[in-house]
């Protein structure tokens with residue numbers, strides 16, 4: 096293990112550094128003046144600029160009793176009351192054992208002779224020696240940084256007089272990437288900080304203790320109910336006794352296919368509500384249901400069923416019969432996923448043809464497919480609009496259904512204008528052709544039907560409804576009487592609610608101070624993957640692409656061969672040319688018994704890399720983790736995800752819902768954990784609670800200490816030492832390579848900018864002003880002072896107004912899907928924001944619902960929802 100350098104403050108006893116000068120001859124006045132000058136010179140050498148070096152008192156250094164070293168660990172006799180100072184801070188050279196600034200050799204055992212405490216945490220690694228006695232003089236040379244808890248650590252040792260060389264600034268070759276003045280490893284009890292002098296006597300690097308000076312949690316949390324009954328799944332398929340596909344109007348052929356080939360015996364609650372409505376009626380519809388409740392089949396099954404029904408006698412619908420349905424989705428990934436589901440359904444009606452136009456491949460090949468003929472088209476709005484404007488063969492005069500999936504996301508990504516254009520182009524003319532080419536077209540809707548789908552209902556969904564829906568019905572899953580009674584008892588308002596999470600999802604939050612974030616994340620994942628089988632797949636959401644890159648590299652860094660966690664035979668990961676940089680062995684969480692594969696995904700990766708990485712994660716049968724931005728938060732149906740960690744908080748409450756919705760799908764179990772920092776962020780617990788059927792009762796509270804104890808194990812306070820050791824090792828890894836250091840700095844800066852873009856009504860919770868940047872830097876394994884972190888190509892961390900725009904936020908997170916120029920998208924988004932009244936999601940939901948009710952009471956036959 097390499098060391099971190101060390102700050103030495105040698106006890107030189109009372110011997111002067113320079114030989115005593117005799118002052119003889121002349122008058123007594125002249126002799127006194129010569130003496131004074133000489134003393135002054137000596138003082139200057141030992142302390143050139145005392146004002147620039149604040150002196151934290153020893154009490155300050157050890158003011159945290161928890162970390163005060165036990166008395167029996169002190170070695171050596173008590174320090175003599177006065178010592179000669181040897182200058183503010185020396186420069187240390189890296190050394191495999193200890194860093195030293197001495198020119199002569201230290202005799203073995205001489206360290207600590209002046210009353211320090213020695214702690215060893217490795218055979219060949221550095222030793223941290225802390226002063227525990229003596230006056231504040233002994234803490235000379237330490238920069239006490241009010242924001243960064245800088246605390247000095249010193250090695251004291253008696254040296255023979257004259258054996259020390261005080262380096263001048265000129266003499267010292269300052270290594271660029273070496274943590275020069277920090278020690279090897281610190282025990283958990285160490286409050287010590289090693290700092291390296293930068294210009295003007297200020298430290299260039301700061302190593303603070305993980306456990307000191309952390310803000311305290313301001314809330315007292317209720318203990319979770321013991322023996323609380325596990326909640327019944329709210330998005331599971333119903334039992335065949337409760338409902339069957341055929342009873343909803345699905346043909347026997349299609350129902351049999353669902354049951355035998357796709358293992359779907361019965362519909363989910365939202366399918367039960369939506370399928371009969373869309374099969375028997377031609378009204379527009381707004382389908383709102385929880386994540387993972389089967390909305391895709393809720394609209395695809397009626398479309399396929401009705402297209403199948405136009406085949407008449409022996410005349411079957413075929414690809415030239417016309418384009419009947421268009422499904423729009425915000426991301427390419429989602430489009431591909433919908434296309435896969437469609438393809439599976441169409442295996443029982445192979446004459447119906449579906450395809451995608453989503454960009455990412457040449458327009459020519461998309462045109463060629465359109466020319467061949469297609470009945471169901473799945474598209475991203477930008478690419479479809481492009482084809483509508485430029486591809487003549489794309490004939491939309493026969494379109495009967497327009498589906499807008501993930502409506503709120505379509506709006507968030509600024510697709511409003513494209514959608515308006517598409518809606519206009521398709522038109523609303525009556526399509527009363529009863530028979531054509533021997534097909535029974537009467538089975539199709541006689542007007543264009545628009546279906547809008549969303550798990551959440553926000554103002555922008557209402558806006559999308561205004562653009563696209565006419566006289567729509569609101570379709571929601573019918574809550575069972577039991578559920579309704581429970582919600583009533585818990586005071587949970589479900590009617591008109593903006594969002595809710597699956598009832599069976601086990602959600603926890605962890606209050607973790609900024610400094611401890613990284614090590615706590617590591618501890619959580621270590622524990623989750625400690626044994627094979629407990630967690631198979633986990634997703635970690637991070638706010639921006641740069642930060643994803645950093646964490647992916649950190650957690651897949653090669654460990655030293657001696658590490659207990661290095662497996663004898665490392666897992667052979669099958670990587671392709673596309674996934675060589677996005678898939679790696681997660682060394683940070685792998686153990687000999689359970690090797691974990693790490694994936695990364697964000698919008699700055701090329702589309703084919705994203706697709707290949709997602710596919711690898713989906714198909715992997717080994718334990719794996721995906722570190723990603725919100726690019727993976729919407730609509731993606733990734734099988735068997737057991738655990739979702741929101742390491743960075745979501746940018747809005749419904750982003751949270753979509754993220755956690757990647758687990759606990761279709762009635763399966765799932766766990767989710769969100770990181771919050773002590774202070775204002777704790778207010779977010781109420782926001783979380785409002786999305787759950789049981790309110791706060793569903794939420795479990797964790798502290799960083801608990802999570803670290805569980806993750807790092809050991810007896811007594813051993814977990815503290817292990818956590819500290821882990822953190823220091825991560826910091827060394829970052830510092831040792833220019834590439835990773837820049838990655839960490841980029842991650843840090845982008846994280847701050849992303850943090851400042853939370854939605855307006857949550858900005859008091861995620862408050863930039865309250866963010867402790869020095870502590871946050873530690874969560875990026877950095878020892879830099881925050882102000883000095885400047886990355887080429889990135890603006891400094893100061894936020895501008897423009898940074899706060901929602902579109903800029905999306906762009907920074909690297910998840911804008913379409914290729915519209917950024918400026919244009921920002922403009923659109925701003926316009927949309929300006930157009931929308933600032934009301935919250937629940938209010939939007941109520942308004943939308945009222946609008947639906949107005950219509951439904953006017954046409955009472957649509958008594959659904």
Ligand SMILES: Nc1ncnc2c1ncn2[C@@H]1O[C@H](COP(=O)(O)OP(=O)(O)OP(=O)(O)O)[C@@H](O)[C@H]1O
Nearest residue numbers: 332359361362363386387388389390391730732761
């Ligand atoms: N009737 C059913 N029986 C069993 N499984 C089903 C049924 N319907 C859907 N599923 C499964 O449920 C999962 C979630 O479906 P889907 O992706 O359509 O959910 P969603 O409501 O669109 O979620 P999100 O809001 O996250 O996009 C899929 O794996 C799907 O195969």
